Amino acid sequence: MAPERRRLLGLFGRALLLLPPFLAAWWFASAPLGMVAGHVARLPIAAAAGPSKLFRDGEALHYEITIQSRRDPLREAGAVVQLDVRPGTYSFGIALFLALAFAARESRRAARIAIGVAILLVLPGWGIAFDVLRQLGATGELVPILGWSAGFRNFVALGYQAGSLLLPTLGPIAVWMASSPEAWKPGMDRPAG
Amino acid sequence: MKRFTILFVLYLLALFAFELTPPGQALVKPWTELVAATASGFIRAFDGDAVAQGILLYSQKTGFAITIEAGCNGVEAMLVLLAGILAFPAPWKYRLAGLAIGAVAIQALNLARIVSLFYLGQWDRDWFEWAHLYIWQSLIMLDAMIVWLLWMRALPAREPRAAAA
Numbered sequence: 001m002a003p004e005r006r007r008l009l010g011l012f013g014r015a016l017l018l019l020p021p022f023l024a025a026w027w028f029a030s031a032p033l034g035m036v037a038g039h040v041a042r043l044p045i046a047a048a049a050g051p052s053k054l055f056r057d058g059e060a061l062h063y064e065i066t067i068q069s070r071r072d073p074l075r076e077a078g079a080v081v082q083l084d085v086r087p088g089t090y091s092f093g094i095a096l097f098l099a100l101a102f103a104a105r106e107s108r109r110a111a112r113i114a115i116g117v118a119i120l121l122v123l124p125g126w127g128i129a130f131d132v133l134r135q136l137g138a139t140g141e142l143v144p145i146l147g148w149s150a151g152f153r154n155f156v157a158l159g160y161q162a163g164s165l166l167l168p169t170l171g172p173i174a175v176w177m178a179s180s181p182e183a184w185k186p187g188m189d190r191p192a193g
Numbered sequence: 194m195k196r197f198t199i200l201f202v203l204y205l206l207a208l209f210a211f212e213l214t215p216p217g218q219a220l221v222k223p224w225t226e227l228v229a230a231t232a233s234g235f236i237r238a239f240d241g242d243a244v245a246q247g248i249l250l251y252s253q254k255t256g257f258a259i260t261i262e263a264g265c266n267g268v269e270a271m272l273v274l275l276a277g278i279l280a281f282p283a284p285w286k287y288r289l290a291g292l293a294i295g296a297v298a299i300q301a302l303n304l305a306r307i308v309s310l311f312y313l314g315q316w317d318r319d320w321f322e323w324a325h326l327y328i329w330q331s332l333i334m335l336d337a338m339i340v341w342l343l344w345m346r347a348l349p350a351r352e353p354r355a356a357a358a
Binding site: 002004005008009012015016019020023088089092093095096099157158161162164165166168169170173177181184 | 194205209210213263264269273323326327328330331332333334335338339342343346
């Protein structure tokens with residue numbers, strides 16, 4: 001087997017071995033860590049629906065949202081809605097990033113790991129925000145109050161799918177690849193022959 | 194690298210958006226049913242218990258059932274791989290080969306995911322949730338990443354650009 005291929009498969013193997021312990025560590029810290037992304041998510045929620053309060057309820061984040069109608073020019077309060085989100089389903093990628101970062105010698109740098117973790121603490125805010133908006137949009141009684149256009153509802157659907165299916169795993173991989181190109185790029189620039 | 198990143202994001206968004214449209218779902222739904230049927234056939238080859246009905250896979254003995262939804266049919270990982278291959282400059286012959294091999298690699302691992310979750314769910318629901326939500330999601334996307342990295346290394350070396358006269 002070519003050395004480059006062996007090196008990559010070795011990297012994959014080490015990441016596989018490191019993933020379970022990092023997932024276990026993430027599991028214990030996931031609830032307080034989820035509050036960071038939960039607070040980040042309050043900004044788009046406020047823009048699309050209304051201001052919110054955030055509480056931690058065990059493993060879930062509990063939002064209390066004061067819906068402000070987009071149809072009403074004064075945006076007066078229309079309803080107060082309470083709903084829950086599980087931040088763990090959006091934040092577990094931190095463990096994947098750490099498994100990759102420690103699997104490759106080139107990416108075991110404290111500053112890069114710290115920056116990567118900081119980004120991945122915030123990134124789940126996307127998934128959490130769109131989860132909240134999806135739940136709001138799926139509540140029939142709120143539809144006339146929210147006043148969302150069909151285009152915006154499609155945007156929420158797409159944003160939720162991306163936030164739940166792609167970002168939790170693609171995000172950490174992209175952050176690792178961007179922060180440590182030498183871990184996966186060596187040997188790419190080969191002379192023509 | 195910047196060009197690749199921009200193209201990758203654009204291709205991925207377009208593919209993902211298409212997947213969610215009715216024509217996209219007309220392709221994804223039969224594929225998901227095929228995945229369920231394949232998993233059922235694989236399990237029956239060893240212990241004869243699983244039955245597939247559409248996207249539902251259930252045990253006749255225990256009544257335990259799972260539905261294969263978006264995110265569990267390997268489609269998203271294949272779209273990520275497709276976007277990565279389209280965004281990277283390569284001859285079309287290599288792109289098609291990479292897609293074919295990558296699809297097999299991703300679907301093989303996805304089959305392992307479904308079969309393992311089918312048995313894990315009958316043994317312990319907490320471990321099932323863990324494996325379903327966190328471990329297998331990570332492994333499938335790691336699979337796509339490794340396939341793409343190996344594919345890049347299999348590409349022919351590029352000719353350097355000629356200097357301007």
